[in-house]
Amino acid sequence: MIQVSNLTKRYGGRTAVDDISFTVAPGEIVGLLGPNGAGKSTTMRVLSGFMPATSGTVRVAGLDVFHDSDEVRRRIGYMPENNPLYPEMRVREYLKFRARLKGLGWKNSRARVDAVMEQCALTDASGRVIGQLSKGYKQRVGLADALVHEPELIILDEPTIGLDPQQIRSVRALIKSLADKHTVLISTHILPEVEMMCSRVLIMLGGKVLASDTPENLQRRMAGGSQIIAEIAAPESALRAVWENLPEVASFNLTAADGHYFRCALTPRAGLDLRPVIFGIARENDWQLRELTRSRHSLEDIYMQVTKPTTEEVE
Protein backbone atom coordinates (compact mmCIF):
# COMPACT_ATOMS: atom_id res chain seq x y z
CA MET A 1 0.00 0.00 0.00
CA ILE A 2 2.77 2.41 0.92
CA GLN A 3 6.29 2.19 -0.46
CA VAL A 4 8.70 4.72 0.86
CA SER A 5 12.22 4.51 -0.48
CA ASN A 6 15.10 6.73 0.54
CA LEU A 7 12.79 9.53 1.55
CA THR A 8 14.60 12.65 2.69
CA LYS A 9 12.93 15.90 3.62
CA ARG A 10 14.87 19.01 4.45
CA TYR A 11 13.39 22.32 5.29
CA GLY A 12 14.57 25.43 6.97
CA GLY A 13 18.12 24.08 6.79
CA ARG A 14 17.17 21.11 8.96
CA THR A 15 16.88 17.51 7.89
CA ALA A 16 13.55 16.43 9.30
CA VAL A 17 13.50 13.03 7.63
CA ASP A 18 16.78 11.42 6.74
CA ASP A 19 16.82 8.75 4.06
CA ILE A 20 14.12 6.44 5.38
CA SER A 21 12.59 3.45 3.64
CA PHE A 22 9.68 1.31 4.66
CA THR A 23 6.68 -0.43 3.22
CA VAL A 24 3.20 -0.95 4.52
CA ALA A 25 1.09 -3.80 3.24
CA PRO A 26 -2.66 -3.45 2.61
CA GLY A 27 -4.76 -4.01 5.71
CA GLU A 28 -1.98 -3.34 8.19
CA ILE A 29 -2.27 -0.95 11.10
CA VAL A 30 1.18 0.51 11.42
CA GLY A 31 2.27 2.75 14.24
CA LEU A 32 4.94 5.40 13.82
CA LEU A 33 6.45 5.71 17.23
CA GLY A 34 8.95 8.29 18.32
CA PRO A 35 9.57 11.31 20.48
CA ASN A 36 8.49 14.76 19.37
CA GLY A 37 10.59 16.04 16.50
CA ALA A 38 11.50 12.56 15.28
CA GLY A 39 10.10 13.25 11.83
CA LYS A 40 6.77 11.46 12.17
CA SER A 41 4.61 14.37 11.16
CA THR A 42 6.90 15.33 8.30
CA THR A 43 6.78 11.79 6.95
CA MET A 44 3.00 11.91 7.12
CA ARG A 45 2.83 15.28 5.41
CA VAL A 46 4.88 13.97 2.53
CA LEU A 47 2.74 10.84 2.35
CA SER A 48 -0.44 12.89 2.26
CA GLY A 49 0.89 14.98 -0.62
CA PHE A 50 0.94 18.22 1.33
CA MET A 51 4.68 18.69 0.90
CA PRO A 52 6.98 17.13 -1.66
CA ALA A 53 10.01 15.11 -0.64
CA THR A 54 13.45 16.64 -1.03
CA SER A 55 14.61 13.34 -2.46
CA GLY A 56 13.46 9.75 -2.61
CA THR A 57 10.15 8.36 -3.78
CA VAL A 58 6.91 7.76 -2.00
CA ARG A 59 4.29 5.57 -3.59
CA VAL A 60 0.78 4.96 -2.39
CA ALA A 61 -1.12 2.15 -4.08
CA GLY A 62 1.60 2.14 -6.71
CA LEU A 63 1.17 5.84 -7.53
CA ASP A 64 3.77 8.50 -6.94
CA VAL A 65 2.43 10.99 -4.38
CA PHE A 66 3.97 13.95 -6.15
CA HIS A 67 3.25 13.16 -9.79
CA ASP A 68 -0.14 11.55 -9.36
CA SER A 69 -1.03 13.80 -6.48
CA ASP A 70 -4.74 13.96 -7.35
CA GLU A 71 -5.16 10.22 -7.57
CA VAL A 72 -3.22 9.65 -4.39
CA ARG A 73 -5.19 12.24 -2.45
CA ARG A 74 -8.37 10.48 -3.50
CA ARG A 75 -7.08 7.33 -1.83
CA ILE A 76 -5.87 8.90 1.38
CA GLY A 77 -7.79 10.08 4.39
CA TYR A 78 -5.48 12.32 6.35
CA MET A 79 -5.93 13.80 9.78
CA PRO A 80 -3.08 16.19 10.58
CA GLU A 81 -1.57 16.94 13.95
CA ASN A 82 -3.92 18.65 16.41
CA ASN A 83 -6.89 17.75 14.21
CA PRO A 84 -7.63 21.21 12.76
CA LEU A 85 -11.32 21.93 12.12
CA TYR A 86 -13.42 24.98 11.37
CA PRO A 87 -14.88 25.89 14.76
CA GLU A 88 -17.71 27.98 13.34
CA MET A 89 -19.23 25.14 11.33
CA ARG A 90 -21.72 22.53 12.41
CA VAL A 91 -20.71 18.87 12.39
CA ARG A 92 -22.91 17.74 9.53
CA GLU A 93 -22.25 20.89 7.54
CA TYR A 94 -18.50 20.45 7.96
CA LEU A 95 -18.53 16.81 6.93
CA LYS A 96 -20.66 17.60 3.89
CA PHE A 97 -18.33 20.41 2.93
CA ARG A 98 -15.36 18.09 3.26
CA ALA A 99 -17.10 15.38 1.25
CA ARG A 100 -17.69 17.88 -1.54
CA LEU A 101 -14.06 18.98 -1.48
CA LYS A 102 -13.08 15.38 -1.85
CA GLY A 103 -15.06 15.21 -5.05
CA LEU A 104 -18.14 13.36 -3.86
CA GLY A 105 -21.38 14.19 -5.61
CA TRP A 106 -24.30 15.83 -3.88
CA LYS A 107 -26.28 12.66 -3.29
CA ASN A 108 -23.30 10.50 -2.58
CA SER A 109 -21.88 12.96 -0.07
CA ARG A 110 -25.14 12.94 1.86
CA ALA A 111 -25.16 9.18 2.09
CA ARG A 112 -21.50 9.04 3.07
CA VAL A 113 -21.84 11.75 5.70
CA ASP A 114 -24.70 9.81 7.29
CA ALA A 115 -22.64 6.65 7.19
CA VAL A 116 -19.51 8.11 8.79
CA MET A 117 -21.51 9.95 11.43
CA GLU A 118 -23.04 6.63 12.35
CA GLN A 119 -19.66 4.92 12.29
CA CYS A 120 -18.04 7.55 14.51
CA ALA A 121 -21.03 7.87 16.85
CA LEU A 122 -21.64 11.48 15.87
CA THR A 123 -25.26 11.25 14.86
CA ASP A 124 -26.50 12.89 18.06
CA ALA A 125 -24.08 15.80 17.56
CA SER A 126 -24.81 16.42 13.90
CA GLY A 127 -26.32 19.87 14.44
CA ARG A 128 -23.82 21.10 16.99
CA VAL A 129 -21.21 23.75 16.36
CA ILE A 130 -17.76 22.19 16.22
CA GLY A 131 -16.17 24.88 18.38
CA GLN A 132 -18.41 23.91 21.28
CA LEU A 133 -17.79 20.17 21.14
CA SER A 134 -15.66 18.29 23.63
CA LYS A 135 -12.26 17.17 22.52
CA GLY A 136 -13.36 13.57 22.12
CA TYR A 137 -16.17 14.61 19.79
CA LYS A 138 -13.86 16.85 17.81
CA GLN A 139 -11.45 13.99 17.36
CA ARG A 140 -14.25 11.81 16.07
CA VAL A 141 -15.26 14.58 13.66
CA GLY A 142 -11.68 14.58 12.39
CA LEU A 143 -11.79 10.82 11.99
CA ALA A 144 -15.15 10.97 10.23
CA ASP A 145 -13.65 13.51 7.86
CA ALA A 146 -10.71 11.22 7.12
CA LEU A 147 -13.15 8.38 6.36
CA VAL A 148 -15.82 10.20 4.42
CA HIS A 149 -14.52 9.49 0.92
CA GLU A 150 -13.81 5.81 1.70
CA PRO A 151 -10.05 6.04 1.30
CA GLU A 152 -7.89 2.95 1.05
CA LEU A 153 -5.26 4.45 3.29
CA ILE A 154 -5.90 6.40 6.46
CA ILE A 155 -3.14 8.52 7.94
CA LEU A 156 -3.72 9.80 11.45
CA ASP A 157 -1.22 12.06 13.13
CA GLU A 158 -1.49 11.58 16.90
CA PRO A 159 -5.18 10.73 16.94
CA THR A 160 -5.51 10.30 20.69
CA ILE A 161 -3.46 13.22 21.96
CA GLY A 162 -5.12 15.29 24.66
CA LEU A 163 -8.08 12.98 25.22
CA ASP A 164 -9.23 11.59 28.54
CA PRO A 165 -8.93 7.81 29.09
CA GLN A 166 -12.54 7.14 28.21
CA GLN A 167 -12.29 9.08 24.98
CA ILE A 168 -8.96 7.47 24.13
CA ARG A 169 -10.59 4.09 24.51
CA SER A 170 -13.42 4.91 22.15
CA VAL A 171 -11.11 6.46 19.56
CA ARG A 172 -8.81 3.44 19.73
CA ALA A 173 -11.72 1.06 19.32
CA LEU A 174 -12.81 3.06 16.31
CA ILE A 175 -9.35 2.93 14.72
CA LYS A 176 -9.09 -0.78 15.38
CA SER A 177 -12.42 -1.33 13.68
CA LEU A 178 -11.04 0.25 10.52
CA ALA A 179 -8.46 -2.46 10.08
CA ASP A 180 -10.47 -4.85 7.97
CA LYS A 181 -11.35 -2.32 5.29
CA HIS A 182 -8.50 0.16 5.33
CA THR A 183 -4.78 0.39 5.76
CA VAL A 184 -4.00 2.63 8.70
CA LEU A 185 -0.86 4.55 9.54
CA ILE A 186 -0.91 6.30 12.89
CA SER A 187 1.73 8.24 14.71
CA THR A 188 2.00 8.50 18.42
CA HIS A 189 4.43 8.84 21.24
CA ILE A 190 2.20 6.88 23.57
CA LEU A 191 3.48 3.33 23.85
CA PRO A 192 0.51 1.34 25.06
CA GLU A 193 -1.33 2.71 22.09
CA VAL A 194 0.81 0.93 19.52
CA GLU A 195 0.90 -2.19 21.65
CA MET A 196 -2.87 -2.26 21.62
CA MET A 197 -3.71 -1.18 18.13
CA CYS A 198 -0.88 -1.81 15.73
CA SER A 199 0.15 -4.88 13.88
CA ARG A 200 3.54 -3.32 13.26
CA VAL A 201 5.65 -0.60 14.81
CA LEU A 202 8.15 1.71 13.18
CA ILE A 203 10.32 3.43 15.73
CA MET A 204 11.57 6.76 14.46
CA LEU A 205 14.21 8.99 15.93
CA GLY A 206 16.08 11.95 14.55
CA GLY A 207 14.55 11.48 11.13
CA LYS A 208 15.52 7.82 10.86
CA VAL A 209 13.63 4.57 11.25
CA LEU A 210 15.45 2.65 13.97
CA ALA A 211 13.34 -0.45 14.18
CA SER A 212 10.44 -1.96 12.35
CA ASP A 213 8.69 -5.09 13.56
CA THR A 214 5.58 -6.40 15.24
CA PRO A 215 5.23 -5.37 18.89
CA GLU A 216 5.63 -9.05 19.89
CA ASN A 217 8.82 -9.53 17.90
CA LEU A 218 10.31 -6.39 19.32
CA GLN A 219 9.62 -7.74 22.78
CA ARG A 220 11.08 -11.11 21.89
CA ARG A 221 14.20 -9.49 20.58
CA MET A 222 14.70 -7.97 23.96
CA ALA A 223 13.77 -11.15 25.85
CA GLY A 224 17.42 -12.15 26.25
CA GLY A 225 17.79 -9.53 28.90
CA SER A 226 14.65 -10.38 30.82
CA GLN A 227 14.84 -11.63 34.38
CA ILE A 228 12.99 -14.25 36.36
CA ILE A 229 11.86 -13.26 39.80
CA ALA A 230 11.21 -16.03 42.29
CA GLU A 231 10.37 -15.65 45.96
CA ILE A 232 11.18 -18.80 47.86
CA ALA A 233 11.20 -19.64 51.58
CA ALA A 234 14.50 -21.49 52.02
CA PRO A 235 17.86 -21.11 53.75
CA GLU A 236 19.98 -18.54 51.99
CA SER A 237 22.99 -20.82 51.63
CA ALA A 238 20.91 -23.56 50.05
CA LEU A 239 19.50 -21.13 47.53
CA ARG A 240 22.92 -19.82 46.63
CA ALA A 241 24.21 -23.34 46.12
CA VAL A 242 21.31 -24.24 43.86
CA TRP A 243 21.61 -21.20 41.58
CA GLU A 244 25.38 -21.50 41.36
CA ASN A 245 25.13 -25.09 40.24
CA LEU A 246 22.32 -24.53 37.75
CA PRO A 247 23.88 -24.22 34.29
CA GLU A 248 20.89 -22.30 32.86
CA VAL A 249 21.42 -19.38 35.24
CA ALA A 250 23.83 -16.77 33.98
CA SER A 251 23.77 -14.64 37.10
CA PHE A 252 21.61 -14.14 40.15
CA ASN A 253 20.94 -11.78 42.98
CA LEU A 254 19.45 -12.64 46.37
CA THR A 255 17.68 -10.25 48.66
CA ALA A 256 15.93 -11.05 51.89
CA ALA A 257 12.20 -10.53 51.84
CA ASP A 258 9.83 -10.65 54.79
CA GLY A 259 9.67 -13.86 56.85
CA HIS A 260 11.77 -16.72 55.57
CA TYR A 261 11.40 -15.64 52.01
CA PHE A 262 14.21 -14.64 49.73
CA ARG A 263 13.72 -12.77 46.53
CA CYS A 264 15.88 -14.25 43.77
CA ALA A 265 16.41 -12.28 40.61
CA LEU A 266 17.78 -14.71 38.04
CA THR A 267 19.16 -13.88 34.65
CA PRO A 268 18.85 -16.89 32.37
CA ARG A 269 21.22 -17.78 29.57
CA ALA A 270 20.04 -16.53 26.19
CA GLY A 271 16.40 -17.07 25.54
CA LEU A 272 15.77 -19.83 28.09
CA ASP A 273 12.65 -19.93 30.18
CA LEU A 274 13.72 -20.79 33.72
CA ARG A 275 10.31 -20.92 35.29
CA PRO A 276 9.58 -24.69 35.04
CA VAL A 277 13.09 -25.45 36.28
CA ILE A 278 12.63 -23.24 39.31
CA PHE A 279 9.28 -24.74 40.09
CA GLY A 280 10.84 -28.21 39.83
CA ILE A 281 13.60 -27.29 42.27
CA ALA A 282 11.16 -25.83 44.77
CA ARG A 283 9.03 -28.94 44.68
CA GLU A 284 12.00 -31.30 45.02
CA ASN A 285 13.30 -29.49 48.07
CA ASP A 286 9.82 -28.91 49.46
CA TRP A 287 10.40 -25.15 49.52
CA GLN A 288 7.53 -22.77 49.52
CA LEU A 289 7.31 -20.74 46.35
CA ARG A 290 5.05 -17.70 46.50
CA GLU A 291 5.98 -15.79 43.41
CA LEU A 292 7.38 -16.72 40.06
CA THR A 293 7.34 -14.14 37.32
CA ARG A 294 9.24 -13.23 34.21
CA SER A 295 9.75 -9.52 33.88
CA ARG A 296 8.96 -8.91 30.25
CA HIS A 297 10.44 -5.95 28.54
CA SER A 298 7.59 -3.76 27.55
CA LEU A 299 7.73 -1.72 24.40
CA GLU A 300 8.50 1.12 26.71
CA ASP A 301 11.86 -0.42 27.60
CA ILE A 302 12.62 -1.00 23.95
CA TYR A 303 11.61 2.50 23.11
CA MET A 304 13.67 3.97 25.92
CA GLN A 305 16.66 1.88 24.94
CA VAL A 306 16.40 2.76 21.27
CA THR A 307 15.82 6.45 21.84
CA LYS A 308 18.22 6.88 24.73
CA PRO A 309 21.20 8.63 23.10
CA THR A 310 19.26 11.67 22.01
CA THR A 311 17.37 12.17 25.22
CA GLU A 312 20.76 12.51 26.86
CA GLU A 313 22.00 14.77 24.11
CA VAL A 314 19.02 17.01 24.54
CA GLU A 315 19.57 17.26 28.26
Next chain:
Amino acid sequence: MKIFWALFRKELAAFFFSLTGYVIIAAITLLTGFSFVVLVQNLGTDPSPMPVTEMFYRTYFFWLIVLLATPVITMRLFALEKASGTFETLMTTQVGDTQVVAAKFSAALFFYLFAWLPLLGCLFIVRHFTHQNAALDAGTMGGMFLGIFLTGGLFLSLGCFASSLTKSQMAAAMISFVLGVSLFALGFLAEAIPASARWSAQVISYFGLFEQMHDFARGVVDTRAVIFYASATFLFLFLTLRVVESRRWK
Protein backbone atom coordinates in the same frame (compact mmCIF):
# COMPACT_ATOMS: atom_id res chain seq x y z
CA MET B 1 -16.35 23.71 -10.55
CA LYS B 2 -18.32 21.73 -7.98
CA ILE B 3 -15.40 22.10 -5.63
CA PHE B 4 -15.16 25.82 -6.35
CA TRP B 5 -18.79 26.35 -5.33
CA ALA B 6 -18.39 24.29 -2.19
CA LEU B 7 -15.41 26.43 -1.22
CA PHE B 8 -17.11 29.67 -2.24
CA ARG B 9 -20.17 28.88 -0.16
CA LYS B 10 -18.08 27.96 2.83
CA GLU B 11 -16.02 31.15 2.62
CA LEU B 12 -19.08 33.32 2.20
CA ALA B 13 -20.81 31.60 5.10
CA ALA B 14 -17.74 32.27 7.21
CA PHE B 15 -18.27 36.01 6.68
CA PHE B 16 -21.92 35.91 7.54
CA PHE B 17 -21.59 33.58 10.50
CA SER B 18 -18.90 35.58 12.19
CA LEU B 19 -19.03 38.72 14.22
CA THR B 20 -16.29 40.29 12.11
CA GLY B 21 -18.53 40.10 9.08
CA TYR B 22 -21.21 42.15 10.76
CA VAL B 23 -18.73 44.58 12.26
CA ILE B 24 -17.40 45.24 8.77
CA ILE B 25 -20.90 45.71 7.38
CA ALA B 26 -21.78 48.02 10.27
CA ALA B 27 -18.60 50.07 9.82
CA ILE B 28 -19.15 50.47 6.09
CA THR B 29 -22.78 51.41 6.68
CA LEU B 30 -21.74 53.95 9.29
CA LEU B 31 -19.19 55.58 6.98
CA THR B 32 -21.67 55.53 4.12
CA GLY B 33 -24.14 57.16 6.47
CA PHE B 34 -21.67 59.92 7.30
CA SER B 35 -21.04 60.57 3.66
CA PHE B 36 -24.80 60.62 3.14
CA VAL B 37 -25.13 63.34 5.75
CA VAL B 38 -22.45 65.40 4.03
CA LEU B 39 -24.10 64.73 0.71
CA VAL B 40 -27.50 65.91 1.89
CA GLN B 41 -25.95 69.06 3.35
CA ASN B 42 -24.25 69.79 0.04
CA LEU B 43 -27.44 69.18 -1.85
CA GLY B 44 -29.22 71.62 0.42
CA THR B 45 -26.78 74.50 -0.02
CA ASP B 46 -25.77 75.08 -3.58
CA PRO B 47 -27.27 73.68 -6.72
CA SER B 48 -24.71 71.83 -8.74
CA PRO B 49 -24.67 70.01 -12.04
CA MET B 50 -22.76 67.10 -10.54
CA PRO B 51 -24.36 63.65 -10.49
CA VAL B 52 -25.16 62.48 -6.98
CA THR B 53 -22.67 59.65 -7.21
CA GLU B 54 -19.89 62.12 -7.92
CA MET B 55 -20.95 64.24 -5.00
CA PHE B 56 -20.89 61.15 -2.86
CA TYR B 57 -17.45 60.28 -4.10
CA ARG B 58 -16.19 63.77 -3.32
CA THR B 59 -17.09 63.37 0.34
CA TYR B 60 -13.88 61.31 0.60
CA PHE B 61 -15.46 58.65 2.78
CA PHE B 62 -15.19 56.36 -0.20
CA TRP B 63 -11.43 55.80 0.11
CA LEU B 64 -11.64 55.51 3.86
CA ILE B 65 -14.02 52.61 3.39
CA VAL B 66 -11.89 50.96 0.71
CA LEU B 67 -8.61 51.35 2.55
CA LEU B 68 -9.95 50.27 5.93
CA ALA B 69 -12.42 47.57 5.06
CA THR B 70 -10.47 45.55 2.51
CA PRO B 71 -7.59 44.53 4.81
CA VAL B 72 -10.08 43.46 7.48
CA ILE B 73 -12.13 41.46 5.01
CA THR B 74 -9.17 39.61 3.57
CA MET B 75 -6.90 39.18 6.59
CA ARG B 76 -8.62 35.96 7.62
CA LEU B 77 -8.63 34.20 4.26
CA PHE B 78 -5.30 32.40 4.31
CA ALA B 79 -3.69 33.49 7.57
CA LEU B 80 -6.34 31.88 9.76
CA GLU B 81 -6.21 28.59 7.86
CA LYS B 82 -2.45 28.52 8.17
CA ALA B 83 -2.54 29.35 11.85
CA SER B 84 -5.19 26.79 12.75
CA GLY B 85 -3.75 24.08 10.52
CA THR B 86 -6.87 23.70 8.40
CA PHE B 87 -4.76 24.76 5.44
CA GLU B 88 -3.25 21.29 5.59
CA THR B 89 -6.59 19.49 5.62
CA LEU B 90 -7.79 21.76 2.84
CA MET B 91 -4.82 21.21 0.56
CA THR B 92 -4.81 17.43 0.99
CA THR B 93 -8.27 17.05 -0.56
CA GLN B 94 -9.07 17.16 -4.26
CA VAL B 95 -8.91 20.95 -4.41
CA GLY B 96 -6.50 22.71 -6.72
CA ASP B 97 -4.50 25.74 -5.62
CA THR B 98 -6.21 27.91 -8.24
CA GLN B 99 -9.64 26.91 -6.99
CA VAL B 100 -8.75 27.85 -3.45
CA VAL B 101 -7.42 31.28 -4.41
CA ALA B 102 -10.33 31.95 -6.79
CA ALA B 103 -12.98 30.88 -4.28
CA LYS B 104 -11.54 32.89 -1.42
CA PHE B 105 -11.15 35.99 -3.54
CA SER B 106 -14.62 35.71 -5.06
CA ALA B 107 -16.24 35.24 -1.68
CA ALA B 108 -14.41 38.30 -0.32
CA LEU B 109 -15.46 40.36 -3.34
CA PHE B 110 -19.05 39.21 -3.06
CA PHE B 111 -19.13 40.11 0.61
CA TYR B 112 -17.53 43.48 -0.11
CA LEU B 113 -20.14 44.32 -2.72
CA PHE B 114 -22.85 43.18 -0.35
CA ALA B 115 -21.52 45.55 2.30
CA TRP B 116 -21.82 48.41 -0.22
CA LEU B 117 -25.55 47.88 -0.73
CA PRO B 118 -26.55 50.56 1.80
CA LEU B 119 -25.09 53.10 -0.63
CA LEU B 120 -27.68 52.03 -3.16
CA GLY B 121 -30.33 52.74 -0.53
CA CYS B 122 -28.89 56.21 0.10
CA LEU B 123 -28.88 56.99 -3.59
CA PHE B 124 -32.47 55.92 -3.98
CA ILE B 125 -33.52 58.06 -1.05
CA VAL B 126 -31.89 61.08 -2.67
CA ARG B 127 -33.60 60.29 -5.92
CA HIS B 128 -36.95 59.82 -4.26
CA PHE B 129 -36.89 63.13 -2.41
CA THR B 130 -35.30 65.30 -5.08
CA HIS B 131 -37.58 63.98 -7.82
CA GLN B 132 -34.69 64.41 -10.18
CA ASN B 133 -34.05 61.36 -12.25
CA ALA B 134 -31.35 63.15 -14.16
CA ALA B 135 -29.19 63.45 -11.07
CA LEU B 136 -29.06 59.71 -10.80
CA ASP B 137 -29.42 57.81 -14.01
CA ALA B 138 -28.56 54.18 -14.56
CA GLY B 139 -25.32 55.12 -16.32
CA THR B 140 -23.70 57.01 -13.47
CA MET B 141 -24.94 54.49 -10.99
CA GLY B 142 -23.55 51.65 -13.10
CA GLY B 143 -20.26 53.55 -13.38
CA MET B 144 -20.13 54.05 -9.65
CA PHE B 145 -20.71 50.39 -8.87
CA LEU B 146 -18.34 49.26 -11.60
CA GLY B 147 -15.77 51.50 -9.92
CA ILE B 148 -16.55 50.02 -6.53
CA PHE B 149 -16.27 46.54 -8.01
CA LEU B 150 -12.93 47.23 -9.70
CA THR B 151 -11.26 49.09 -6.83
CA GLY B 152 -12.61 46.45 -4.47
CA GLY B 153 -11.16 43.72 -6.66
CA LEU B 154 -7.77 45.37 -6.69
CA PHE B 155 -7.57 46.04 -2.96
CA LEU B 156 -9.03 42.66 -2.04
CA SER B 157 -6.56 40.82 -4.26
CA LEU B 158 -3.85 42.76 -2.53
CA GLY B 159 -5.31 41.66 0.80
CA CYS B 160 -5.42 38.04 -0.36
CA PHE B 161 -1.76 38.27 -1.23
CA ALA B 162 -0.90 39.76 2.16
CA SER B 163 -2.93 37.10 3.94
CA SER B 164 -1.20 34.29 2.07
CA LEU B 165 2.18 35.55 3.23
CA THR B 166 1.69 35.09 6.94
CA LYS B 167 0.09 33.05 9.67
CA SER B 168 -0.97 36.10 11.62
CA GLN B 169 -4.20 37.84 10.71
CA MET B 170 -2.96 41.03 12.32
CA ALA B 171 0.20 41.02 10.23
CA ALA B 172 -1.85 40.27 7.12
CA ALA B 173 -4.12 43.24 7.79
CA MET B 174 -1.18 45.53 8.37
CA ILE B 175 0.69 44.40 5.27
CA SER B 176 -2.35 44.89 3.07
CA PHE B 177 -3.12 48.24 4.67
CA VAL B 178 0.40 49.50 4.05
CA LEU B 179 0.43 48.17 0.49
CA GLY B 180 -3.01 49.64 -0.14
CA VAL B 181 -2.16 53.05 1.22
CA SER B 182 1.09 53.13 -0.78
CA LEU B 183 -0.78 52.26 -3.94
CA PHE B 184 -3.30 54.96 -3.19
CA ALA B 185 -0.57 57.50 -2.44
CA LEU B 186 1.02 56.68 -5.77
CA GLY B 187 -2.11 58.15 -7.31
CA PHE B 188 -1.39 61.52 -5.74
CA LEU B 189 2.14 61.34 -7.03
CA ALA B 190 0.60 60.87 -10.46
CA GLU B 191 -1.33 64.08 -10.02
CA ALA B 192 1.64 66.01 -8.72
CA ILE B 193 3.81 65.14 -11.69
CA PRO B 194 2.91 67.26 -14.67
CA ALA B 195 1.77 65.30 -17.66
CA SER B 196 4.66 64.82 -20.02
CA ALA B 197 5.84 62.48 -22.67
CA ARG B 198 8.37 60.88 -20.36
CA TRP B 199 7.66 57.21 -19.92
CA SER B 200 7.95 57.30 -16.14
CA ALA B 201 5.32 60.01 -15.86
CA GLN B 202 3.10 58.05 -18.21
CA VAL B 203 3.44 54.85 -16.21
CA ILE B 204 2.72 56.62 -12.95
CA SER B 205 -0.33 58.28 -14.47
CA TYR B 206 -1.91 54.85 -14.70
CA PHE B 207 -1.79 54.65 -10.94
CA GLY B 208 -4.03 57.66 -10.51
CA LEU B 209 -6.59 55.61 -8.61
CA PHE B 210 -8.17 58.72 -7.20
CA GLU B 211 -8.85 60.30 -10.58
CA GLN B 212 -9.84 57.05 -12.22
CA MET B 213 -12.44 56.39 -9.57
CA HIS B 214 -13.60 59.97 -9.97
CA ASP B 215 -14.35 59.18 -13.61
CA PHE B 216 -16.30 56.10 -12.63
CA ALA B 217 -18.32 58.13 -10.14
CA ARG B 218 -19.17 60.58 -12.91
CA GLY B 219 -20.34 57.66 -15.00
CA VAL B 220 -17.36 57.80 -17.32
CA VAL B 221 -15.95 54.36 -17.99
CA ASP B 222 -12.44 54.59 -19.30
CA THR B 223 -11.27 51.25 -20.71
CA ARG B 224 -7.67 52.06 -19.77
CA ALA B 225 -8.69 52.25 -16.13
CA VAL B 226 -10.75 49.07 -16.39
CA ILE B 227 -7.83 47.22 -17.90
CA PHE B 228 -5.46 48.66 -15.32
CA TYR B 229 -7.64 47.55 -12.42
CA ALA B 230 -8.34 44.14 -13.88
CA SER B 231 -4.73 43.39 -14.70
CA ALA B 232 -3.46 44.63 -11.33
CA THR B 233 -6.06 42.41 -9.65
CA PHE B 234 -4.93 39.42 -11.65
CA LEU B 235 -1.32 40.19 -10.88
CA PHE B 236 -1.94 40.07 -7.14
CA LEU B 237 -4.07 36.94 -7.46
CA PHE B 238 -1.31 35.34 -9.44
CA LEU B 239 1.20 36.27 -6.75
CA THR B 240 -1.14 34.79 -4.14
CA LEU B 241 -1.31 31.60 -6.14
CA ARG B 242 2.48 31.43 -6.28
CA VAL B 243 2.69 31.83 -2.53
CA VAL B 244 0.11 29.07 -2.02
CA GLU B 245 2.08 26.85 -4.38
CA SER B 246 5.33 27.72 -2.70
CA ARG B 247 4.98 24.92 -0.17
CA ARG B 248 5.79 22.59 -3.05
CA TRP B 249 9.18 24.04 -3.85
CA LYS B 250 10.20 25.83 -0.68
